[in-house]
Amino acid sequence: MHVPDGFLDAPTSVATGAVAVAAVGISLWGARRELDDRTAPMAGLVATFVFAAQMINFPVGAGTSGHLMGGALAAVLVGPWTAVLCLTVVLLVQGLLMADGGITALGTNITLIGIVTVAVGWGVFVVLRRLLPTRLSVVAPAAAVGALVSVPAAALVFTALFAVGGQAPVDLGAVVTAMLGWHTVIGIGEAVVTGLVVSSVVASRPDLVHGARPLVARRELETRKVEVA
Structure with a gap:
């Protein structure tokens, strides 16, 4: 998903850069x-884990590999605003020090990986948390589904950006098929990793999981009511 330099034209890269700057500024306030x-x-800890996890690629077939994006994972663990900041730091280090993603495409990568995956992953998680029974056991599955949806969502946004300002001589239909097809498979891996990590943290310290706070508070309130009764 890391977009290289020159893959999108200058106006598109500038536009995504502006979106990234605005989102980071708002996230600094929200965090x-x-x-x-x-x-x-x-x-x-979340930023460090996502950075390390993104260095590990897993095969998805036909010579293609994928890696964790971490947007939904970070949002559930530390909150959506803080998650944007965590992913931005990771992408800055990768782009500036490790040549993973282009410098001129940094705004695009932050928009796709640091904003879209966080927003979609968190949004799906919150909806499922409200619809499912109010138990801590729903946090990990809801986070996993959010992660699953967030990856092809980011691929879809990239496809839209490519349709507007793509510079590579590739047919748009082929881009749509490849991006959505492979990133759906990658999303499954993302869902597995996210579910396992969130489940482990919830099992040991649910009070530190941002997405579990309403459920923890509700459980404590119910416990107090039982004690009073």
Whole structure:
């Protein structure tokens, strides 16, 4: 999913760069409501894990490989605003120090991996959390489904950007088929990893999982009511 330099034209790259800057600015404000002295270290751990996980590629067939994007995972663990900041830091380090994704395409990569996957993954997670029974056991499956949907969603947004400003001599229909097809498969791997990680953290420290906070608070309230009764 990392877009290289020159794959999109200058106006499209500038536009996605503006979107990325605006999103990071808003996220800096929003993250203050998600983090405190107890949960702030979690953001560093999440960024480190996503960075390391993105270095590991898994085969998906026909010589193609995929890697964790981490948007839904980060959003559920530390909150959507903080997740955008975590993914932005990861992409900055990858682009500037490891040549993973182009410098001029940095805004595009932040938009796709750091914004779209977070927004879609978190949105799907919140909807499922409201629809499913109010138990901690639903957090991991809901996060996994959010991760599954977020990956092809990012691929679809990339396809739209390519349709507007693509510079590679590739038929748009072929781009749509390849991006959505392979990224749906990659999304399955993303869902498995996200579900396992979130499940492990929820099992040990549910109070540190941002997406589980409403359920933890509800459980504590019900416990207090039982004690009072």
